[in-house]
Amino acid sequence: MIAETERLPCVKAPKRSGEEIRQALNERKLLRTNAKITSDETSIYLPLIRALTDAEIREIGAADLTTRDFTILEHRKSIEDIVGFKPSYEVVGDIAVLTEAIDNRKEQLVAHALMNRHKNIKVVAKRISAVEGVFRTRKLEIIAGENRTETMHKENGCRYKLDLEKVYFNPRLAGERNRVAAQVARSSVKEEEVLDMFAGVGSFSIQVAIRAPQSHVTAIDINPDAIRYLHENIRLNRVSNIDAVEGDIREICGRFRNTADRIIMNLPKSAYLFLQEALSMLKPQGGILHFYDLEFAYPEEGEEKHDALERAITQAKEKLMVNLQGLGEEFRSVEILEARKVKAYAPYAYIIGIDARVKK
Incomplete structure (x- = not known):
């Protein structure tokens, strides 16, 4: 029996970021799931249900769009x-x-x-x-x-050993972790000092270390089991530019005062409570904050869900600015480079990611 083929619009992605883009397309119901994904030596081709809009291209990070013949799969029960x-x-x-x-x-x-x-x-x-x-x-x-409850998770070319009852791990942040790592890799600062304040098993830190081998990462977590797995994951991924540090960031931040070019604050429910510690660890001239926040925004009468999301993003930006301003003269200026939805947390609740440049 000759397999049916169909010419479809698709995303051509580098293999290292193919899984991240596949997940993003699938979450948005843009991936043609009955067409067989194909690849060549360097790229993976992800079939689409339709051509992407400019906004979707920017959101997903799918720069290379083309068309290609795909094998159509027989229907399998979901x-x-x-x-x-x-x-x-x-x-x-x-x-x-x-x-x-x-x-x-x-x-x-x-x-x-x-x-x-x-x-x-x-x-x-x-x-x-x-x-x-x-x-x-x-x-x-x-x-x-x-x-x-222990397993080995693979993501964006990295491996993470972890126990789901002993550490926190969110597989739905694969795209965000890849996005931050890509920023470090193309940074104008040649040898960035990156500090991951709530590192867990190294989900951000290891990807940054691999994608930007010229950088150095300090990965901090208060959970001893997370640090134990982080040490193991450093060995599994053969990276040498990470220091794993166990401790309460409020108690040990003084050790890293004025050292970081970039700080990752992946603690959406309470990252805003640690902004003073983050600012103290940025270099004297300042640096980049990756700030994550959980916001609720229920649609008001006559309001579309998209409008509620925009309100959540505005709330997150305001929370960051108000809490920074409350710290007095510890910084000169803040420029919000980007603010976006990272993922839905619950109905009308969103994890918002903000990239901000702080000058001290």
Whole structure:
């Protein structure tokens, strides 16, 4: 039987960033999922349901658009087809985690459907607590598969060993991590000193270190398990330009005073509470802050969801500016370079990312 082919619009992406762009397209329902993704020696070709708008190109970072013949795949039953509804889940390594509660009677059905549909999934678990405490951990319950919560996750050419009950890790930030690493790689500062204030297992730090080998990264976290995995991930990824530091940033920031060209503040619920420490660690002339914030914005009467998102972005920018201004004369000026939605957190709740240049 001759396979059916169809000429489709597509994104041509370098292999190192192909997974990030694939996820971004899939999240926005722009990826043609019944067409087989193809590649050559350097690039991956991602089929689209339609041509992208200019705004989508900028948002996704898909610079190279073309057309190509793709093999059309036979229809395979989706998880929704199998179980009769669309369960919410995320995959970290070979572990699928249900992110929303479902009827207990259907948990096993969903778990086995996931494992049968995706042969790489060896464990299915569900969340049984929120993220708790300064270590940012949550409890899981195994539903099916192997009895473990440790896994190896691959992302943007990096490997991360981690335990989902002992450390915080969000697989949906792959695109953001790649974006920050790319900024460091093309920075005009030849040997950037990057400080990751809430580094976890190194999800930002390792990608920065690999993409910008001329840089040096200081990766700090208060969770000893996160630091233990960070040391292991440094070895796994064979990077030597990272220092892993265990400690409370409020207590140890003095060790890094006036040292950083760039600071990553990936703690959306409370990063604004640590701006004084961040400013103290920027070099005397200042530097770049990657500031993350959680904002809620419910649509008002007659308002579109997009308008609510713009309001959330405005709220995040105001929070950053107000809290910086409250620090008095510790800086001269702030320029917001970019502010955008990183991901949806919940209905009408968004993680907002802001890149800001601070002059001290």
